[in-house]
Amino acid sequence: MEEKTDALPPIADFSAWYNEILRRAEIMDVRYPVKGLYVWYPFGFAIRKNTYNRLRALLDVDHQETLFPLLIPDHEFMKEAEHIKGFEEEVYWVTRGGLSELDVKLALRPTSETSIYPMYALWVRSHADLPLKLYQIVNTFRYETKHTRPLIRLREITSFKEAHTVHCTWEEAAAQVEEAVRLYTEFYTGLAVPVLISRRPDWDKFPGADYTIAVDTIMPDGKTLQIGTAHHLGTHFSKTFGITYEDLNGEQQLAYQTCYGISERCIASVISVHGDDTGLVLPPSVAPVQVAIIPIIIGKRRDEVLSAAEGLLTELKSMGIRAELDTRDMRPGAKYYHWELHGVPLRLELGPRDIDAGTIVAVDRFKVKRQISSAAEVGPLLDEIQETIRNRAEGAREAKIRLCYSIDEIRSAVQGGVAVASWCGDRACADQIEAETDAALLGSDLRGPYNERLLDTGCIVCKKNGTAALIGRSY
Numbered sequence: 001m002e003e004k005t006d007a008l009p010p011i012a013d014f015s016a017w018y019n020e021i022l023r024r025a026e027i028m029d030v031r032y033p034v035k036g037l038y039v040w041y042p043f044g045f046a047i048r049k050n051t052y053n054r055l056r057a058l059l060d061v062d063h064q065e066t067l068f069p070l071l072i073p074d075h076e077f078m079k080e081a082e083h084i085k086g087f088e089e090e091v092y093w094v095t096r097g098g099l100s101e102l103d104v105k106l107a108l109r110p111t112s113e114t115s116i117y118p119m120y121a122l123w124v125r126s127h128a129d130l131p132l133k134l135y136q137i138v139n140t141f142r143y144e145t146k147h148t149r150p151l152i153r154l155r156e157i158t159s160f161k162e163a164h165t166v167h168c169t170w171e172e173a174a175a176q177v178e179e180a181v182r183l184y185t186e187f188y189t190g191l192a193v194p195v196l197i198s199r200r201p202d203w204d205k206f207p208g209a210d211y212t213i214a215v216d217t218i219m220p221d222g223k224t225l226q227i228g229t230a231h232h233l234g235t236h237f238s239k240t241f242g243i244t245y246e247d248l249n250g251e252q253q254l255a256y257q258t259c260y261g262i263s264e265r266c267i268a269s270v271i272s273v274h275g276d277d278t279g280l281v282l283p284p285s286v287a288p289v290q291v292a293i294i295p296i297i298i299g300k301r302r303d304e305v306l307s308a309a310e311g312l313l314t315e316l317k318s319m320g321i322r323a324e325l326d327t328r329d330m331r332p333g334a335k336y337y338h339w340e341l342h343g344v345p346l347r348l349e350l351g352p353r354d355i356d357a358g359t360i361v362a363v364d365r366f367k368v369k370r371q372i373s374s375a376a377e378v379g380p381l382l383d384e385i386q387e388t389i390r391n392r393a394e395g396a397r398e399a400k401i402r403l404c405y406s407i408d409e410i411r412s413a414v415q416g417g418v419a420v421a422s423w424c425g426d427r428a429c430a431d432q433i434e435a436e437t438d439a440a441l442l443g444s445d446l447r448g449p450y451n452e453r454l455l456d457t458g459c460i461v462c463k464k465n466g467t468a469a470l471i472g473r474s475y
């Protein structure tokens with residue numbers, strides 16, 4: 001994986017920057033000979049590993065991880081009408097095994113409701129079995145016809161975390177959807193990625209769901225990226241698949257379900273939201289290398305500097321800090337460029353003068369230079385950098401959101417971000433907004449601070465009572 005010398009495109013040219021950074025920072029190789037399928041480089045995979053470890057840690061508090069089959073027989077896949085309608089144009093089918101035709105066509109899971117729920121029907125017998133909260137992290141397949149893009153719109157989604165829960169009542173399932181949104185918000189806070197939570201309009205909800213709550217972020221070009229969704233499935237699937245439980249009175253009851261998913265778009269959001277003209281900016285929480293140690297080797301004191309640097313490396317590793325000592329035969333400047341491109345949050349420079357003074361030069365990814373005197377200061381410094389990255393991202397997000405009181409204001413706001421305007425909830429008004437602004441109505445802003453600020457303004461189209469809605473262009 002060679003280092004190209006010509007400069008990275010500026011992040012203002014986001015599409016070019018994004019494609020270039022995936023290669024230069026060794027995230028994903030896009031040269032795999034099947035459209036929509038890409039290959040993880042080890043460095044990119046290390047970001048994925050750290051990121052999904054954090055997601056597992058949040059889920060494992062009260063979910064259990066498991067693994068269901070990839071292949072789904074067509075009679076199961078075709079059971080739930082809305083689900084089929086929503087996925088029939090996206091599902092891949094396996095029709096042959098070896099030299100023979102299969103007597104039952106098998107779908108490659110686009111998502112796993114129809115492979116999991118026949119088993120849930122066997123497992124769920126009594127209220128005592130509920131709530132059931134399982135998740136899996138698998139690859140799923142969707143024959144996307146829109147523009148495919150690594151980490152953002154794949155045909156093989158390699159890191160699809162899907163949780164599927166079963167409950168006794170509609171209200172308990174609704175509470176689980178809220179819990180999923182809370183968990184996703186905490187997950188993205190850990191990645192320093194700001195999120196917008198909204199309830200998708202009914203015409204944009206998950207096929208077979210009562211409603212969908214979505215987690216969006218705003219990318220540097222102002223377009224939104226849906227980086228998580230939680231769905232209340234009501235009894236749509238439990239009716240179809242016969243998931244019932246015996247209640248306290250010995251009666252058979254239909255179960256209520258939810259499902260919620262995150263894909264490698266979470267990695268796309270960390271890369272895109274935090275990146276800058278120099279390259280990746282990785283929050284210490286998920287950076288594969290949190291600290292790069294650069295020995296400043298000058299002539300005769302070479303061995304002394306190297307052994308001091310080795311000592312520092314050992315000390316940092318003993319503190320659980322992901323540190324690397326860069327002893328490559330390169331100019332320090334070339335090393336700085338390499339680690340900055342790879343988003344390393346902190347670099348430590350150690351030369352003869354520093355050893356004599358008992359100090360270490362600490363330079364963070366934003367080139368702020370400090371003198372520290374011991375490895376013990378590195379942990380707190382990394383926490384400070386995490387906070388800086390988070391504040392920087394929050395500021396960028398705020399700058400891209402605009403309260404709008406006219407269609408014209410919406411039209412200009414969505415050129416580089418998200419408009420917030422009052423909407424009555426009628427599809428006709430949404431259609432008019434979308435037609436006149438060439439953007440989409442993302443959803444109703446349930447939790448954002450915008451509702452009260454728009455209270456006295458009626459729907460932007462019909463002036464009837466409205467609530468805050470998010471309007472924007474999306475990936």
Ligand SMILES: Nc1ncnc2c1ncn2[C@@H]1O[C@H](COS(=O)(=O)NC(=O)[C@@H](N)CS)[C@@H](O)[C@H]1O
Pocket residue numbers: 110111112113142144151152153154155157161162163206226227228229231259260261262263264265
């Ligand atoms: N083609 C794709 N490439 C990458 N990520 C995708 C793709 N399609 C969907 N996603 C991501 O996967 C998340 C979950 O997908 S979904 O269709 O909304 N929901 C489900 O499939 C439900 N079964 C919950 S797991 C989406 O919020 C989106 O962030």
Ligand SMILES: [Zn+2]
Pocket residue numbers: 423424425426429459460461462463464
């Ligand atoms: Zn209206």
